[in-house]
Amino acid sequence: MGRKRARSETAKQKKRIRVRTQSHRTGIVQDHSVKALTAIAREAAQKQAARLKADMVAGSIFWKWLETKTVTPVFESWDKTVFRIVYAGLDPLSVAGSLSAGGRFNVGGAQMQQHDLFPRLTMAACLYVASSIKCARKEAGEPLGNAEEYELAPKTSLHLWQLEKVAVQLDYPGLLDLILATPMMALWSMQKAPLISQLLGNFLRMNGGDGIVFTSTKDSSEKVVAVFAKDDGHAKSLFTSKRIN
Amino acid sequence: MRASSANRYSAEDLGSIKNHLGFLSSDLARLRPRRFMETTGLNPTSLSRIFGIQRTTAYRDEIPIPKEIKQSLIELVIATDIAYGLMGKDLAQTVRWLMSPNTMTFGDVPFDVIMRGNGKELIAWLASRAGLTPGAAF
Numbered sequence: 001m002g003r004k005r006a007r008s009e010t011a012k013q014k015k016r017i018r019v020r021t022q023s024h025r026t027g028i029v030q031d032h033s034v035k036a037l038t039a040i041a042r043e044a045a046q047k048q049a050a051r052l053k054a055d056m057v058a059g060s061i062f063w064k065w066l067e068t069k070t071v072t073p074v075f076e077s078w079d080k081t082v083f084r085i086v087y088a089g090l091d092p093l094s095v096a097g098s099l100s101a102g103g104r105f106n107v108g109g110a111q112m113q114q115h116d117l118f119p120r121l122t123m124a125a126c127l128y129v130a131s132s133i134k135c136a137r138k139e140a141g142e143p144l145g146n147a148e149e150y151e152l153a154p155k156t157s158l159h160l161w162q163l164e165k166v167a168v169q170l171d172y173p174g175l176l177d178l179i180l181a182t183p184m185m186a187l188w189s190m191q192k193a194p195l196i197s198q199l200l201g202n203f204l205r206m207n208g209g210d211g212i213v214f215t216s217t218k219d220s221s222e223k224v225v226a227v228f229a230k231d232d233g234h235a236k237s238l239f240t241s242k243r244i245n
Numbered sequence: 246m247r248a249s250s251a252n253r254y255s256a257e258d259l260g261s262i263k264n265h266l267g268f269l270s271s272d273l274a275r276l277r278p279r280r281f282m283e284t285t286g287l288n289p290t291s292l293s294r295i296f297g298i299q300r301t302t303a304y305r306d307e308i309p310i311p312k313e314i315k316q317s318l319i320e321l322v323i324a325t326d327i328a329y330g331l332m333g334k335d336l337a338q339t340v341r342w343l344m345s346p347n348t349m350t351f352g353d354v355p356f357d358v359i360m361r362g363n364g365k366e367l368i369a370w371l372a373s374r375a376g377l378t379p380g381a382a383f
Binding site for chain 2: 051084094
């Protein structure tokens with residue numbers, strides 16, 4: 001008797017959350033759930049979780065592989081002025097956002113939730129700059145609205161890993177493509193698993209150097225530099241900044 | 246709307262929702278399903294699925310905001326308000342941005358990002374891009 005009542009309750013519940021509609025034009029009958037929004041939100045969350053899981057698996061395989069590797073320094077000395085664009089009075093030498101959210105070549109707090117899968121992985125910041133203001137604008141995506149443009153002059157010569165040469169040396173299948181497919185500007189705080197480019201950045205940082213230099217995907221005649229910065233103080237010890245626009 | 250001369254700020258100056266795309270009624274208390282359909286190009290069936298309402302309800306001018314979607318809907322309105330301003334008050338561009346896969350969100354559609362509960366991150370990014378809060382453009 002109890003089971004019968006329970007079954008009837010379930011049936012009633014099902015009935016309550018289903019909506020049957022029929023198109024006046026085509027006559028097609030469709031069933032919808034009035035809880036559909038929850039289902040859509042769940043579906044979107046599941047899609048994201050599946051992608052993060054795939055990122056986690058790919059990342060942990062790459063990290064294990066990377067730990068068995070040694071890399072010979074292939075540095076480029078850099079003493080040229082670089083450029084950065086910020087909004088609403090952000091200090092151009094601030095790396096706080098990079099440290100909390102992460103970036104293409106640095107693992108931020110957002111990606112450190114599953115750190116047990118990545119031994120020796122550390123949270124660290126990068127200062128992302130471009131070799132020309134034109135390139136910085138392209139990387140940021142114009143129009144830039146009320147952006148503030150800065151030129152940053154290095155106080156000393158920086159030793160930068162040459163990404164293209166590192167990729168050849170490491171010889172991991174499709175490494176350069178995987179890295180360049182990772183967006184420069186993205187909502188990194190949403191990315192909860194470290195990506196291959198971030199793991200590589202962490203690995204190179206452990207092996208010395210002041211940063212990574214690579215060809216801009218938005219302007220192949222220009223370079224983008226990811227400078228390894230411990231914090232704002234460290235970034236300020238590397239550059240002097242001057243507002244140009 | 247500007248505040249009276251006795252007051253220094255209007256509600257909008259202090260962050261009140263502007264509702265540029267008109268998804269909500271003028272008192273911001275009710276959802277406007279027809280306006281939502283006209284703007285986004287969604288059909289009644291899709292809208293009824295998204296908002297968990299009956300298909301016939303989607304034809305109404307205004308309905309009470311379903312409890313389950315209140316938070317997401319407010320985040321959606323805030324995000325589209327900022328995006329609309331950023332895109333030079335171009336409605337078509339704003340809707341295209343809202344409903345298309347986006348590299349900034351790792352390929353996800355901003356609408357989905359908001360519905361799954363990451364609206365706050367998206368708003369923070371848009372606010373920085375609009376120069377409302379400090380942030381790096383590059």
